[in-house]
Amino acid sequence: MSTDQPRSDAAPAEQDPTTWVRVALDVPLAGLFDYRVPGRVEPGARVIVPFGRRELVGIVMETPDVPAVAAEQVKDVIQVLDDLPAFPADWLKLAAFAADYYQRPMGEVMLPSLPGPLRKPASYQGARSAGGPVARLDARAAKAARPRTSRRGGKRREEEGGEDMPDPAVRSPDDASAALAPVLPQLNEAQEAAVDALAGLAGFKPVLLHGVTGSGKTEVYLRAAERVLKQGRQVMLLVPEINLTPQLEGVFRRRLEAIAGPGGVAVLHSGLADGERLEAWLRAVRGQARVLLGTRLSLFTPLPALGLIVVDEEHDPSYKQQEGLRYSARDLAIWRARERDVPIVLGSATPSLESWHHAQNGRYLLLSLPQRALASAPPRIRLLDTRNQRLVQGLAPQLLKAVGERLERGEQSLIFLNRRGYAPVLHCDACGWVSGCTRCSAYMVLHRQASGAPGGAARHELRCHHCGWQHRVPAACPDCGNQDLQPMGRGTQRLEEHLAEVFPGARVARIDADSTRRKGSAQELFARVHAGEIDILVGTQMVAKGHDFQNLGFVGVLNADAMLFSHDFRAPERLFAQLMQVAGRAGRAGTPAEVYIQTGYPEQPLYQALIRHDYAGFARYALRERESAGLPPFAFQALLTAEARELAQAQEFLAQARALPERPDLAGGTDLSQCADLARITLYDPVPLRVVRVANVERAQLLAESDSRPVLQAFLRAWSAALPRLPAAARVRWHLEVDPLEI
Numbered sequence: 001m002s003t004d005q006p007r008s009d010a011a012p013a014e015q016d017p018t019t020w021v022r023v024a025l026d027v028p029l030a031g032l033f034d035y036r037v038p039g040r041v042e043p044g045a046r047v048i049v050p051f052g053r054r055e056l057v058g059i060v061m062e063t064p065d066v067p068a069v070a071a072e073q074v075k076d077v078i079q080v081l082d083d084l085p086a087f088p089a090d091w092l093k094l095a096a097f098a099a100d101y102y103q104r105p106m107g108e109v110m111l112p113s114l115p116g117p118l119r120k121p122a123s124y125q126g127a128r129s130a131g132g133p134v135a136r137l138d139a140r141a142a143k144a145a146r147p148r149t150s151r152r153g154g155k156r157r158e159e160e161g162g163e164d165m166p167d168p169a170v171r172s173p174d175d176a177s178a179a180l181a182p183v184l185p186q187l188n189e190a191q192e193a194a195v196d197a198l199a200g201l202a203g204f205k206p207v208l209l210h211g212v213t214g215s216g217k218t219e220v221y222l223r224a225a226e227r228v229l230k231q232g233r234q235v236m237l238l239v240p241e242i243n244l245t246p247q248l249e250g251v252f253r254r255r256l257e258a259i260a261g262p263g264g265v266a267v268l269h270s271g272l273a274d275g276e277r278l279e280a281w282l283r284a285v286r287g288q289a290r291v292l293l294g295t296r297l298s299l300f301t302p303l304p305a306l307g308l309i310v311v312d313e314e315h316d317p318s319y320k321q322q323e324g325l326r327y328s329a330r331d332l333a334i335w336r337a338r339e340r341d342v343p344i345v346l347g348s349a350t351p352s353l354e355s356w357h358h359a360q361n362g363r364y365l366l367l368s369l370p371q372r373a374l375a376s377a378p379p380r381i382r383l384l385d386t387r388n389q390r391l392v393q394g395l396a397p398q399l400l401k402a403v404g405e406r407l408e409r410g411e412q413s414l415i416f417l418n419r420r421g422y423a424p425v426l427h428c429d430a431c432g433w434v435s436g437c438t439r440c441s442a443y444m445v446l447h448r449q450a451s452g453a454p455g456g457a458a459r460h461e462l463r464c465h466h467c468g469w470q471h472r473v474p475a476a477c478p479d480c481g482n483q484d485l486q487p488m489g490r491g492t493q494r495l496e497e498h499l500a501e502v503f504p505g506a507r508v509a510r511i512d513a514d515s516t517r518r519k520g521s522a523q524e525l526f527a528r529v530h531a532g533e534i535d536i537l538v539g540t541q542m543v544a545k546g547h548d549f550q551n552l553g554f555v556g557v558l559n560a561d562a563m564l565f566s567h568d569f570r571a572p573e574r575l576f577a578q579l580m581q582v583a584g585r586a587g588r589a590g591t592p593a594e595v596y597i598q599t600g601y602p603e604q605p606l607y608q609a610l611i612r613h614d615y616a617g618f619a620r621y622a623l624r625e626r627e628s629a630g631l632p633p634f635a636f637q638a639l640l641t642a643e644a645r646e647l648a649q650a651q652e653f654l655a656q657a658r659a660l661p662e663r664p665d666l667a668g669g670t671d672l673s674q675c676a677d678l679a680r681i682t683l684y685d686p687v688p689l690r691v692v693r694v695a696n697v698e699r700a701q702l703l704a705e706s707d708s709r710p711v712l713q714a715f716l717r718a719w720s721a722a723l724p725r726l727p728a729a730a731r732v733r734w735h736l737e738v739d740p741l742e743i
């Protein structure tokens, strides 16, 4: 072995027996890779291996008796990383399941799920590596903790029998609860019933906690979590986007650290620096943190004493990863709960139709919180029919009036518009020119840049939301020279500007992806809203999620109809959830609140269900439609997407993929009928994506469907293995998405 780390006590004279190891690597190639290592290595261990001209960190999956290729072709492992114990079997099994289910290589599941430093050979190499990132972190923690070790910490560390505890301040449940036990709110009847039902569960059981907005689902999670912590076990709490909801993080920390001790709650999300992520991950993996609170990526954290999983806002699309391993953290969480034989709670005011369907047919236990915890009534939702109205800057007069009234009463208003930028397109009245992106089949969006000097004129620029291309606003129409180019339509920036003009005394703020680009700025903006420093908030879907606003009396919704007639069959479900969620931000602390939705289609069943706050009615209607159309959850789907320089190439590849079941010759004789019940598989015609071209790449997709998940899975396994052999495969890039959320 060419390691530069002398192995501990192996006598050099005695030659270790060779072990063959089969290693998962994060490379876009299917399968595992064989290496040779002297001595014994367990599955689950990490190793550094040569791969082509690179060195990579991989994970040992198997130790076969003989290698898959001739022994003399097998290369040596460069280094066995023993700074962590081998990954446990249940974790390897989760990764294997995810890889198989989503049709991706094992290494692509496991390695990206680890904190960066653990998967970079460089963090173990060179003079300054000091035994690797884990050793460095532990050394730093031990140093920082030294002054305190003589007190409580010292004893505890001895008991644990190791110096590997970075946080010496972990307390036992008893002394913690005495010291900082928070005052718990008195549960209402429905909460009490839900908490009792959860306490009565033993082993795997998926529970759907359907609680209307503001009904106090958080309190139910907390009680359930506290119970599990008191049994000495760990809780995994998944949330959609933690950096947007620091308030929620605060509540969980305060309450659960009272039991799990300081350092007992680890928080993981993609906004953390490498070192922070490693530190939190390690605490969870070592069982020091007994609560893991995090976004979808936390799902893959090994947890030795897992006792409960909670998925908050389970309907949220951000649980689905949109690139690489396109997994659903919610779905994998259910699989993991089953494997570990622990309960899992899915919570939402607007559950996904999949989960609702399971709750209706008894596969999930349904628990309901039908009333708000603090307010006597839900907000009143009104539809403003925009058909016979004169809108000014897209706003109906009643809506402005409502904002004005709330202002006078000192209450906050939220105007929801799910379109960022100043205007979706710039336009020439004289010749009809519009600001198209040269690289994409989409418009360039007009954006206002933050003006330099206070009071200075705002500058505008054009940005493509698809490829990121930016350039200056042309001084004149590129086609006819007209100097009077006009913005068409409006986005959040223009709305913000207009509201500030209409209500000159009001403090107007905007929360969207642009205003929150800088790290920490979203938290700052939300903190200002919570502190009452904002009167009118303009925002995109970012403001709709989970925020517990205390003084929001009015919500106005613009442009909701845009999603009403989408070609995507899930659009109504998403729209209903979004509107219900954004409406649910109002009136949470008790004052009567109102929600106005501007629409040209007030008679639509979706809107009618919404004004009745009738999720169940909407779900019944939507599920009936899905069933009659044979759509999920009554069918199972996968989406094959191909990208190429020209659409025709992508289409050709998809056409071959579609023909493959009848034409085994297309992929060198792959007979798919041997692998799956083809009669139960439907392959639809390939279609171009709605935005066909992005950054000069053209895209098309093909939907595969079956009424049986196992049949679809068997088909996908064989199909995806054959796709690279199709004649048109060389000219395209393709990927397969199982259970796609957007079509």
Ligand SMILES: Nc1ncnc2c1ncn2[C@@H]1O[C@H](COP(=O)(O)OP(=O)(O)OP(=O)(O)O)[C@@H](O)[C@H]1O
Binding pocket: 185, 186, 187, 188, 191, 211, 212, 213, 214, 215, 216, 217, 218, 219, 348, 349, 373, 374, 546, 547, 548, 584, 585, 588
């Ligand atoms: N039993 C209770 N007594 C008093 N206040 C409560 C109780 N339960 C919850 N609350 C308060 O009610 C408010 C709403 O609770 P929470 O934020 O958990 O709602 P939610 O169900 O998560 O809503 P959403 O789905 O809209 O996020 C919070 O301010 C919370 O502190």
Ligand SMILES: [Zn+2]
Binding pocket: 437, 438, 439, 440, 442, 464, 465, 466, 467, 468, 469, 694, 695
């Ligand atoms: Zn573009």
